[in-house]
Amino acid sequence: MLSYRHSYHAGNHADVLKHSILIQLLKYLAQKDKAFQVVDTHSGAGLYALDSEHATKLGEFREGIGRLWARSDLPPMLAEYVEEVRALNGEGVLQAYPGSPWLEARALREQDRLRLFELHSTDFRTLDSCFGQQGKQTMVYADDGFANLKALLPPPSRRGLTLIDPSYELREDYGRLIEVMKDALQRFPTGMYAIWYPMLAKPESRQLPARLKQLGVKNWLHAGLVVRTPGKEFAGMFGSGMFIINPPWTLAGMLSTTLPWLVGALAEESGGSFILEHESV
Numbered sequence: 001m002l003s004y005r006h007s008y009h010a011g012n013h014a015d016v017l018k019h020s021i022l023i024q025l026l027k028y029l030a031q032k033d034k035a036f037q038v039v040d041t042h043s044g045a046g047l048y049a050l051d052s053e054h055a056t057k058l059g060e061f062r063e064g065i066g067r068l069w070a071r072s073d074l075p076p077m078l079a080e081y082v083e084e085v086r087a088l089n090g091e092g093v094l095q096a097y098p099g100s101p102w103l104e105a106r107a108l109r110e111q112d113r114l115r116l117f118e119l120h121s122t123d124f125r126t127l128d129s130c131f132g133q134q135g136k137q138t139m140v141y142a143d144d145g146f147a148n149l150k151a152l153l154p155p156p157s158r159r160g161l162t163l164i165d166p167s168y169e170l171r172e173d174y175g176r177l178i179e180v181m182k183d184a185l186q187r188f189p190t191g192m193y194a195i196w197y198p199m200l201a202k203p204e205s206r207q208l209p210a211r212l213k214q215l216g217v218k219n220w221l222h223a224g225l226v227v228r229t230p231g232k233e234f235a236g237m238f239g240s241g242m243f244i245i246n247p248p249w250t251l252a253g254m255l256s257t258t259l260p261w262l263v264g265a266l267a268e269e270s271g272g273s274f275i276l277e278h279e280s281v
Contacts, residue, residue, distance in 0.1 A: 010048035011061030014240035020081035035111035037155035041145025046101035106161030154188035185208035199239035218281035229271025
């Protein structure tokens with residue numbers, strides 16, 4: 001049974017990392033006129049009210065986007081990210097946060113396509129009400145994104161991005177992710193894949209980046225942001241990572257300045273750190 005709701009965590013430090021990178025991947029695809037396809041396998045609700053009961057219960061956005069909202073010294077990559085959030089809020093009070101589907105839909109041109117999957121019934125209804133009335137360009141499915149990805153690869157244009165962002169509330173998600181990626185890379189080896197994962201004490205989380213490297217991909221980038229030192233008194237997520245297959249060649253350079261700045265801005269204690277490693281053949 002699915003219980004995870006991203007509305008409790010929208011706009012937190014993990015979203016800052018994930019969405020600032022996502023925006024750059026979408027911008028890179030849009031540099032060429034040829035159409036591209038975006039598949040979001042675990043879309044969530046797509047839009048989040050930061051004054052809702054869910055968001056204010058934990059208030060995680062205050063330690064994420066909330067710390068960047070009024071800054072005037074943002075690195076270029078983060079300035080673009082905050083501008084996208086401002087497009088939903090205007091210049092005033094931070095009241096709403098865009099999920100990945102909102103950012104993806106904003107990046108589409110007439111020739112591009114977006115495919116959104118969400119299994120949680122409540123989140124699907126919100127997702128569908130926001131994005132389900134856009135005809136063939138954007139299609140929303142109350143279905144399992146893992147199981148349905150194979151039918152969408154390769155896209156007709158042979159250009160595309162797949163965002164894989166499960167909650168990992170099920171231990172099996174880690175193994176399913178690896179199997180899905182094996183199949184996806186056979187069907188569409190030149191596609192761009194962005195895989196988010198939580199940094200947790202559990203071995204499945206710690207081992208995931210190494211398992212992704214073992215898939216044999218030649219071009220990859222691994223970026224991670226640690227905001228607190230894990231310890232016995234804190235069993236939750238202490239950071240998050242993004243593993244990109246076939247990343248833009250410019251992304252590593254952007255992150256080399258962005259990630260150290262983010263550690264200073266978002267780390268909750270002296271234990272903050274970042275990961276940046278990549279390989280290109």
